[in-house]
Structure formats: C-alpha cells, structure tokens
Amino acid sequence: MLSEHNKVSVNIEDEMRKSYMDYAMSVIIGRALPDVRDGLKPVHRRVLFAMSELGNEWNKSYKKSARVVGDVIGKYHPHGDTAAYDTIVRMAQNFSLRYPLVDGQGNFGSVDGDSAAAMRYTEVRMSRLAGELLTDIDKETVEFGPNYDDSLREPLVLPCKFPNLLVNGSEGIAVGMATKIPPHNLGEVIDALIAVINDPSLPFEDLLGLIKGPDFPTAGFILGTEAIREAYSTGRGIVLMRARALVEKDRRTNREAIVVNEIPYQVNKARLIEKIADLVKEKKIEGISDLRDESDREGMRIVIELKKDSIPQVILNQLYKMTQMQTSFGIIMLAIVSGQPRVLTLREVLDRFLEHRKEIVTRRCIFELKKAEARAHILEGLKIALENLDEVIQIIKTSANAAEAKERLIARFSFSDIQAQSILEMRLHRLTGLEREKIIAEYNEILALIKRLKEILASEVEILQIIKGELLDIRERYADARRTEIIPKTGDLTLEDLIVEEDMVVTVSHSGYIKRNAVSLYRAQRRGGKGKTGMRPKEEDFVERLFIASTHSYILVFTDLGKVYWLKVHEIPQGGRASRGKAIVNLLQLSTGENVTTVLPVKEFVEGKYIITATQNGTVKKTELMSYANPRAGGIIALTIDEGDRLISARLTDGSMDILLASRNGKSIRFPETDARPMGRTARGVRGMMLEEDNHLIGMEVVSEVTSATLVTVTENGYGKRTNLDEYRVQSRGGKGIITIKTSERNGKVVDIKLVDEDSDLMFITDRGKVLRTGVAALSIIGRNTQGVRLMVLEPEERIVAVAKLAEKDEDDGDTEAEEESFEGGVEETEE
Structure with missing residues (x-):
C-alpha cells in the first residue's frame, strides 16, 4: 500500500490525454499502418x-x-x-x-467471400517474390529489436528489394486515421523508380506516364485519370472502378x-449476384430473364441473360447504377515514416523507398567489407606463413603445446592472435603447391573485392547503379502485363467499350422493321446462286435496305419533320435470319x-463527307457530316423546314457527286453538288429545283462520276421506264x-425514281395493298422524253403509291416468267 509521501497528484485531463495518445500510437505504429520502406505491418x-527462420521458403516443401x-x-x-x-490467408x-x-x-477462401x-487443413510456404523481401537480412542490413518478452530479436523492417507498399498496397484502420493504398503493376513501378534514378528531377507528368494508375488483381476498368492524378499528387483521391462485361x-x-x-476490386461476387437477383425480383431492373454463375477454375463468368428486344446498354447502365458492378476506391496513401504517420505523394513514396534501398546497400557493403577485410587479414597471415614455411613448421614442431606455438x-612474424590461430588450424593438405596457389589467388581476389566495396561506399552513383541493376533483375523475373484497363474519359462508359467490334448485316424492311445479324450467318455462295433470305417479314413487307456495318458504327435516321436520330448498330436487336426485327419507331x-x-449507315464522323437533304418543295441543303457528330436521345434538327413542307430524302456524299432530283409532274434536274455550298445544320437550304404551284419533289439520287447505273422512273398508273444517266x-x-417521263393521262403523275443496276429488283406497292416484284433486267433502256412501258397491270382507280429497290434476293427467287408477264402490256413509245 502506498504511503502518503509516495502519492502524486495528477490532472485527470492530462493523464487521459497522455494515456490515449500512448494507446493511439501503439495501434498506429504497432498494428494498423504499414512502414513506407517495406510496405508491411508488423504482423505481415x-x-x-x-x-x-523456419526454412519455409518457395523452393522447400509446404508446412x-x-x-x-x-x-x-x-x-x-x-x-x-x-x-x-x-x-497468412490474405497474403x-x-x-x-x-x-x-x-x-x-x-x-x-474465394472471391465469393x-x-x-x-489452419490445421492448409499448408503454406513463402512465394518466390516474398523471398526478395528478406534478401540480405542476415548481413546486418536492418535493425533488429526485442520481441514481446525480450527473449528473441525480430527485424524492425525488411530489406525489401522492390517497393511492396505500392506493388501490393495496404489497408488499415488506426485510431483517428486510416490507410488505403491500391496495388500497382510491378513493371510500371520499377520503370518509374529507374526513371527517378536516371533523372532525380523527373517531372510529375513523366511519372504519370510510367505509373498509369492502380492495377487491381481482379482487373476491370478504372474510369477517368483526374482522380488518379489527384491521388498521386496529394496522397488522397477517389477512383471509379467498373466491371468488364461483354x-x-x-x-x-x-x-x-x-x-x-x-x-x-474487393467486391464479393456472390453478394453481387444476389443483389442483381433482388433487383430483378423487385422489378427495379426489367429485361433480365435469367442469371447464372458459370465461373470455374478457368476464370470468372457471370451470365445475365436478357429478354427478347431488351437493349443491353440500358440494362448495363442500370446494373452500374444499382450494384457494385461500379464502385469507388478511396485512396489514402498514409504510411509510417521515421516513426510517424504521414500522407505521402507518389513521388515521396518512391523517394522513401530509394532512401531505404540506399541504406540497405550501404549496410550490406559495410558488412561485406568487414567480412572481406577479416578474411584478407587471415589470408595475409597464411601467405606470410607459406613464404616462410620451413621456419613455421620448425617452430610448431619444437613447441611443447599450441599455446607456446x-x-x-x-x-617471430608479428602475427595477430587470429592469424596465428588460423596457421595452427590449417590442414597439412593446404601445404601442397596447388593449395598454396589457391590461397594466393583468394588473397588477390579479396583485395580486389575490398577495393570495389570501398569505391561503392565512396560513391552514391555506384550505390544507385547497384539498386538499378537489382530492380531490373526483379522486373525481368516477376513483372507481368497490366490487368486493370484505364479509360481516360470520366463519363458513362458506352457499350462500344464493352463489346467486341465485329461486322454485322443490317436489314431494313419497307414498313420500317430493322434488325442485325452476324456476317457469318450469310453463307458464301457461288455466283449465280439464288441467295439467302435475310428476313421473312409479313407478306406485304420486304427488305428495302441491306448493308454491312460494324457494331461500333452509327445509323443516322432522318424523318419527314427534318430531324435526325442516332442508332448504334449494337443497339439494333439481333434476330434470326428469318425473323422480322423490331420497328425503328x-x-x-x-x-x-x-x-x-x-x-444512312456511317462508319465514323470524318472531315470531307457531307449529307445532302431534299424537301418536297424543292429545297436542298448540303451539310458537313461532322455537324451530326453529337447525338442526343431526342434527336436534333437536320434542317429547318417551312410549314407545309417535309423532308423526302437524305444522302451521304463525298463532295464531288451530282444531285439528281425528280418532280411529280415528270421533270428532273441534275446539277453538281458543288453548286450547293455547305451550310449549318439548322439552315433551311437553297433552291434545288424550281417547281410549279401544283408540283413537288418525289425523289433524289446522288450520282458519282463513274457509274454504270441507270435511272428507273415509275408513274402512278403503272407505267415507267429505264434511262441512261447520260x-x-x-x-x-x-x-x-x-422531262424525265411524260405525265400523260395514261401514265399519271410520277411516284418515284430509283438508281438501279442490271441485277436489281424493284417492288411496286399500290394503294390497295398489292405488291409486285420485278427484275430490272427485263426492262429495256429507252429515251428520256418518252411515255415508257407498262410495269404493272392495275385495277380501275388503283394507283401505285410507292416504289422500292430490293436489297437482296429471296431464296425462292427465279419466277422469271411472272416477271416478264408484267411487261406484256407495255408499248415502247418514241421520242417526240
């Protein structure tokens, strides 16, 4: 029991403050935070x-x-x-x-949590890379301290030949502070260290070019580079991670x-799948029909099967927003520096590691120098003894005991105690000529080593070159390719970043149904074959457009109100070869x-391309393709249209083509597109053709300088003709x-014009729903100023209302007799 004079009065606030700080520092230094030098907490x-110490190394058996x-x-x-x-499990x-x-x-354990x-069922040993953390620990390279009961000594830091703090990262929560350092690619970090060695004033931008960002073991994406820049320059930042999906x-x-x-990184796969299932069950995400985990030892594979006509981009955006398929990683580069916690920049972490390695190499050289000098001292004594061998043997023979000898x-020879003892312990076989030469050679080698070690210790440049060589060796043996892909842009990831680019066959039907299929679905056929059907739509429908476009290509959709909308090819539903597709609307x-x-399909928006538009009131407008490069969900204005007017056609040109317009009253005009100067997207355009009051445009085609096409003109009463463009x-x-065709009482008004090749097929549609398909080859070429021939036999009061050029041949194509019959009533007219 304390006596009165041993009691000390203490302010409770001071005592609480001191005790809490002692506890906090104990947790910070002794448990929760890594050392900047080796990137390890005490337990690791x-x-x-x-x-x-147990000999449980990478090339030994498991324990x-x-x-x-x-x-x-x-x-x-x-x-x-x-x-x-x-x-041990985490490592x-x-x-x-x-x-x-x-x-x-x-x-x-697993990524499923x-x-x-x-521990009685598992076995472990150090990985080969872990051995590099302990290299030279037996050469007095690091300080040792007492263990918890002062019975053994343990290292206060490991020599660490590579910057483990950056390479493997670290996480820990201490008292009032936390650290969260992401892992990085070993090769990139070593490249940065070598660059810093070569140029100590290396700019921060060059450093960012070498260490591109974190490299997580679970790969995936990092969105944006600004957060990485902030974290590396200040020690704090938040990076956005996203799953990779195909x-x-x-x-x-x-x-x-x-x-x-x-x-x-650090997302639990099983919980992620459970979350997706819950969202589907709660109808917060619609469009998912099945969810499966097909992961195996080959790798991760979560399959999210979509319902018919579901758009993958929409589902992906919902998954990113509502699940951990997109999450953040808060970087706090906090580590122990000289016994104190500090938030470090990327450059400071690299500099601290290099300082650590310089100390390790210096201490190792000092250790090896001491060892070499000690060995040289002994060899020097042996050399003197060998030079005076007979006298040395005589002294030993005539001595009463070892101490006297x-x-x-x-x-006699002024040997040190160690030299004399080594001579006495030398075996007789070392006195042979060959062994004597070995002693002399070893002595010369030791002297050279001592000289080299002294040169290293006297030069920081030499020390840095040794560090550089060791780093290059580590990179050569252990570095691998980056796993996490960094996407510079910070906005939403588009589906192009998630799908493989491949060519697709896109088909558009006359009634507005669209779909896509892989090119491989259309098998290669011999010339003259019947072809393969790309769509089996309803009876009165047919394929009007067919083109090949990449999944990353754009589809520009123009409407009669003068607006243009964007579709990406990958957004178009993919259906079977005979399926109908989905309505564009x-x-x-x-x-x-x-x-x-x-x-219009557009591969990419580039300079030198133009869009030509035409309205029924005769206005044309030429606009640079680049003006349409910024899509909006609700579309944008393609041109300003006056009330009562409407857009009838749009074509893509290269700036050197001719524009051919045709009117309802049988007139046509052909002029070079250079006559129409490029205008802004919202401009009205210029007059393309002067029209009478009761007349309007019904069609537009663009003609290149070299073309073998001909022009087919069709009238409402079932007549038409094919004419050379010349x-x-x-x-x-x-x-x-x-005049392109006489609009007599027999012919009626013009319905449409089409540029066709010899093997093209045309489809005529009447106001009573009748459809006739005919081959262009059966229609002979006649002059421009003629009435044409009968193309289709119509009922009284029946009229042709639309003409379309087929994009492909049907499998049952070949009924040429029926096609020829459609021309029997036609009589070729002569020019007036």
Missing part, C-alpha cells in the same frame, strides 16, 4: 520472418499453416492465432494481393446476354406524326429541269 513482417501460426504467435506476435492466420489470396507473398495449398479452411449471343437460348468476367609465431423517341424517310445533262441548280 513477423509472419514472413518466422517462415524464413502446415498451424505450425507457422504457432511460431509467429509463440515467438513474435503477442496476439491470438486468428490474427496471424488471417494475415495467399490472388484476388486480394496483386502479387501474393504466400504460396498456399488448400482452401484459402467463402472463408478459408482451418455482350454475347447465348447459344442455348439464342438471346443476347451480358457476360461479366471481371469485377471491381602461437606465442612463438606471434613473436420503337427504338427512337419520335414525335407524334413523325415518320422515318431515310436510314441523257440527264448537268445543269445549274435552281432551274425547272428537263
């Missing part, structure tokens, strides 16, 4: 050192985890076995550490499926009464034009 360091844990907690770590085993998980430090055998097997065609169900094969040798946000007039002379824009 103790585990690796215990495994090294029971329980054995290692026993050594760790018995010798060095004053905590429970759970803390030690959990550390063995290839989804937790970018470069695992423990080679485990057995169940060490499964726990590891008990859109595939499910062979089992023949539907599109989203396949996730890489997820963000040592004293006499020291007195259901893929666009069209206004009431707005109708699609033209569909007969349509080039005129100035804005004229009344020339």
Whole structure:
C-alpha cells in the first residue's frame, strides 16, 4: 500500500490525454499502418520472418499453416492465432494481393467471400517474390529489436528489394486515421523508380506516364485519370472502378446476354449476384430473364441473360447504377515514416523507398567489407606463413603445446592472435603447391573485392547503379502485363467499350422493321446462286435496305419533320435470319406524326463527307457530316423546314457527286453538288429545283462520276421506264429541269425514281395493298422524253403509291416468267 509521501497528484485531463495518445500510437505504429520502406505491418513482417527462420521458403516443401501460426504467435506476435492466420490467408489470396507473398495449398477462401479452411487443413510456404523481401537480412542490413518478452530479436523492417507498399498496397484502420493504398503493376513501378534514378528531377507528368494508375488483381476498368492524378499528387483521391462485361449471343437460348468476367476490386461476387437477383425480383431492373454463375477454375463468368428486344446498354447502365458492378476506391496513401504517420505523394513514396534501398546497400557493403577485410587479414597471415614455411613448421614442431606455438609465431612474424590461430588450424593438405596457389589467388581476389566495396561506399552513383541493376533483375523475373484497363474519359462508359467490334448485316424492311445479324450467318455462295433470305417479314413487307456495318458504327435516321436520330448498330436487336426485327419507331423517341424517310449507315464522323437533304418543295441543303457528330436521345434538327413542307430524302456524299432530283409532274434536274455550298445544320437550304404551284419533289439520287447505273422512273398508273444517266445533262441548280417521263393521262403523275443496276429488283406497292416484284433486267433502256412501258397491270382507280429497290434476293427467287408477264402490256413509245 502506498504511503502518503509516495502519492502524486495528477490532472485527470492530462493523464487521459497522455494515456490515449500512448494507446493511439501503439495501434498506429504497432498494428494498423504499414512502414513506407517495406510496405508491411508488423504482423505481415513477423509472419514472413518466422517462415524464413523456419526454412519455409518457395523452393522447400509446404508446412502446415498451424505450425507457422504457432511460431509467429509463440515467438513474435503477442496476439491470438486468428490474427496471424488471417494475415497468412490474405497474403495467399490472388484476388486480394496483386502479387501474393504466400504460396498456399488448400482452401484459402474465394472471391465469393467463402472463408478459408482451418489452419490445421492448409499448408503454406513463402512465394518466390516474398523471398526478395528478406534478401540480405542476415548481413546486418536492418535493425533488429526485442520481441514481446525480450527473449528473441525480430527485424524492425525488411530489406525489401522492390517497393511492396505500392506493388501490393495496404489497408488499415488506426485510431483517428486510416490507410488505403491500391496495388500497382510491378513493371510500371520499377520503370518509374529507374526513371527517378536516371533523372532525380523527373517531372510529375513523366511519372504519370510510367505509373498509369492502380492495377487491381481482379482487373476491370478504372474510369477517368483526374482522380488518379489527384491521388498521386496529394496522397488522397477517389477512383471509379467498373466491371468488364461483354455482350454475347447465348447459344442455348439464342438471346443476347451480358457476360461479366471481371469485377471491381474487393467486391464479393456472390453478394453481387444476389443483389442483381433482388433487383430483378423487385422489378427495379426489367429485361433480365435469367442469371447464372458459370465461373470455374478457368476464370470468372457471370451470365445475365436478357429478354427478347431488351437493349443491353440500358440494362448495363442500370446494373452500374444499382450494384457494385461500379464502385469507388478511396485512396489514402498514409504510411509510417521515421516513426510517424504521414500522407505521402507518389513521388515521396518512391523517394522513401530509394532512401531505404540506399541504406540497405550501404549496410550490406559495410558488412561485406568487414567480412572481406577479416578474411584478407587471415589470408595475409597464411601467405606470410607459406613464404616462410620451413621456419613455421620448425617452430610448431619444437613447441611443447599450441599455446607456446602461437606465442612463438606471434613473436617471430608479428602475427595477430587470429592469424596465428588460423596457421595452427590449417590442414597439412593446404601445404601442397596447388593449395598454396589457391590461397594466393583468394588473397588477390579479396583485395580486389575490398577495393570495389570501398569505391561503392565512396560513391552514391555506384550505390544507385547497384539498386538499378537489382530492380531490373526483379522486373525481368516477376513483372507481368497490366490487368486493370484505364479509360481516360470520366463519363458513362458506352457499350462500344464493352463489346467486341465485329461486322454485322443490317436489314431494313419497307414498313420500317430493322434488325442485325452476324456476317457469318450469310453463307458464301457461288455466283449465280439464288441467295439467302435475310428476313421473312409479313407478306406485304420486304427488305428495302441491306448493308454491312460494324457494331461500333452509327445509323443516322432522318424523318419527314427534318430531324435526325442516332442508332448504334449494337443497339439494333439481333434476330434470326428469318425473323422480322423490331420497328425503328420503337427504338427512337419520335414525335407524334413523325415518320422515318431515310436510314444512312456511317462508319465514323470524318472531315470531307457531307449529307445532302431534299424537301418536297424543292429545297436542298448540303451539310458537313461532322455537324451530326453529337447525338442526343431526342434527336436534333437536320434542317429547318417551312410549314407545309417535309423532308423526302437524305444522302451521304463525298463532295464531288451530282444531285439528281425528280418532280411529280415528270421533270428532273441534275446539277453538281458543288453548286450547293455547305451550310449549318439548322439552315433551311437553297433552291434545288424550281417547281410549279401544283408540283413537288418525289425523289433524289446522288450520282458519282463513274457509274454504270441507270435511272428507273415509275408513274402512278403503272407505267415507267429505264434511262441512261447520260441523257440527264448537268445543269445549274435552281432551274425547272428537263422531262424525265411524260405525265400523260395514261401514265399519271410520277411516284418515284430509283438508281438501279442490271441485277436489281424493284417492288411496286399500290394503294390497295398489292405488291409486285420485278427484275430490272427485263426492262429495256429507252429515251428520256418518252411515255415508257407498262410495269404493272392495275385495277380501275388503283394507283401505285410507292416504289422500292430490293436489297437482296429471296431464296425462292427465279419466277422469271411472272416477271416478264408484267411487261406484256407495255408499248415502247418514241421520242417526240
């Protein structure tokens, strides 16, 4: 019991403050935060050192985890076995550490959150890379301190030949502070270190070019570079991670499926799948028909099967927003520096590592120098003894005992005690000529080594070159390719970043149905074959457009109200070869009464390309393709249209083509597109053709300089003709034009014009729903100023209302007799 004079009065606030700070620093330094030099917390360091002391190295046999844990907690770590085993488990998980430090055998958990097997069931040894953390630890390179009971000594830091703090990262929550350092690519970090060695004033921008960003073991994407820049320049930042997904065609169900094969770092796969299932069950995400985990030892594979007509982009955006398929990683580069916690920039971390390595190399050289000098001292004595061999032997022979022999040798040759003892312990076989030469050679080598070590210690440049060589060796043996892909843009990831680019066959039917299929679905055929049907639509419908476009290509959709909408090819539903597809109007946000007039495929928006538009009132406008490069969901204005007017056609040109317009009253005009100067997107345009009051344009075609096509003109009463383009002379824009067909009482008004090739097929549609298909080859070429021939026999009061050029041949094509019969009533007229 304390006496009165031993009691000391203490302010409770001061005592609480002191005790709390002592506790906090104990947690910070002794448990929660890594050392900037080796990137390890004390428990990691103790585990690796215990495994090294146990001989549990990468090229030795595995040992029971329980054995290692026993050594760790018995010798060095004053905590429970759970803390030690959990550390070993994490260092063995290839989804937790970018470069695992423990080679485990057995169940060490999974990315699904499964726990590891008990330590009595698993076996471990150090990984080969972990051995590089302990290299030269026996050469007095690092300080040792007492263990928890002062019975053993343990290293306070490991020599660490590579920057483990950056390479494997670290996480920890201390008192009032936390650290969260992401893993990085070993090759990139070493390249940065070498660059810093070569140029100590290396600019920050050059450093960013070498270390592009974190490299997570589970791969995936990092969106944006600004957060990376901020984290590396200030020590704090938040990076956005996203899963990697591909859109595939499910062979089992023949539907599109989203396949996730890489997820963000530290995301639990099983919980992610459960969350997606819950969202589908709660109807927060619609369009998913099935969800499967097909992961195996080959890799991760989460299959999200979509319902028919579901758009993958919409589903993906919902998944990114509502699940951990997109999440963030908050970077806090906090580490222990000289016994104190500090937030470090990227350059400071690299500099601290280099300082550590310089100290390690220096201490190693000092150790090796001491050892070499000690050996040189002994060899020097042996050399003197060999030069005076007979006298040395005589002294030893005439001495009463070893002590007397040592004293006499020291007195005679001024040997040190160690030299004299080495001479006495030398075996007789070392006196042979060959062995004597070996001693002299070893002595000369030791002297050269001593000289070299002194040169290294005297020059920081030499030390840095040694560090550089060691880093290059580590990179050559252990570096691998980057796993996490960094996307510079910070906005929403488009589907192009998630799907493989491939060519697709896109078909558009006359009634506005669109679909896409892989090119491989259309098998190669011999010339003259019947072809393959790309669509089996309803009876009165047919394929009007067919083109090949990449999944990353654009489809520009123009409407009669003068607006243009965007579709990406990958957004178009993929259906079977004989399927109908989906109505274009259901893929666009069209206004009431707005109708699609033209569909144009565009590979990419580039300079030197133009869009020519024509309205029924005779206005044409030429606009640079680049003006349409910024899509909006609700479309944009393609041109300003006056009230009562409407857009009838749009064509893509190269700036050097001719424009051919045709009117309802049988007139046409051909003029070079250079007559129409490029205008802004919202401009009205210029007059393309002067029209009478009761007249309007019904069609537009663009003609290249070299073409073998002919022009087919069709009238409402079922008559028409095919004419060479040479007969349509080039005129100035804005004229009344020339006759393309007589619009007599027999013919009626013109319905449409089409540029056709010899093997083209045309489809005529009447106001009573009748459809006739005919081959262009059966229609002879006649002059421009004629009435033409009968193309289709019509009922009284029946009229042709539309003409379309077929994009492909049907499999049952070949009924030429029926096609020829459609021309029997036609009588070729002569020119007037």
